[in-house]
Amino acid sequence: MSDRINKIVNIILWVLLGISVVFGVFFYLGKVVPGTEGTNIQEPVVTNAMLTWAYVLFGITLVITLVFSIINVIANPANAKKGLISVLFIGVVFVAGYFLASDTPLNMPGYEGSGNIPSVIKWVGTGLNAAYILAVLAILAIFYVEIAKIFK
Numbered sequence: 001m002s003d004r005i006n007k008i009v010n011i012i013l014w015v016l017l018g019i020s021v022v023f024g025v026f027f028y029l030g031k032v033v034p035g036t037e038g039t040n041i042q043e044p045v046v047t048n049a050m051l052t053w054a055y056v057l058f059g060i061t062l063v064i065t066l067v068f069s070i071i072n073v074i075a076n077p078a079n080a081k082k083g084l085i086s087v088l089f090i091g092v093v094f095v096a097g098y099f100l101a102s103d104t105p106l107n108m109p110g111y112e113g114s115g116n117i118p119s120v121i122k123w124v125g126t127g128l129n130a131a132y133i134l135a136v137l138a139i140l141a142i143f144y145v146e147i148a149k150i151f152k
Contacts, residue, residue, distance in 0.1 A: 016057065023050045094130045101125030 026046045033043045044050075073080040102125055103118035 097129030098126040
């Protein structure tokens with residue numbers, strides 16, 4: 001990367017960090033929503049703005065990641081095969097998680113929310129099952145590497 005681009009990127013990153021620090025200071029030291037002060041559910045006034053800022057940062061990160069991934073695939077198509085295999089593996093894990101998930105509504109006395117419907121429960125179960133599968137695979141991989149070191 002040229003020095004000029006490097007300087008521009010560094011300036012942009014410092015500006016983003018500065019804005020994030022300002023939001024953090026206002027979040028912890030700023031005013032609170034009237035009626036919530038002094039309670040256990042005290043809510044800072046800047047909560048919505050801070051969440052919006054988090055969404056903006058997430059969007060910027062997502063766009064940059066996708067753009068550079070596409071550039072990398074175009075520049076190095078041989079490595080794209082490895083990446084595609086990884087994506088397919090993750091897809092298989094999520095499909096397995098989906099088929100293992102239940103869509104039975106939960107019996108929650110006193111709950112009046114809209115999240116206890118079969119489709120939401122199915123997708124939440126899918127995410128949980130996929131996380132469990134990936135965690136077990138990670139632990140097995142750790143054991144495999146350590147045991148393989150012993151026998152080498």
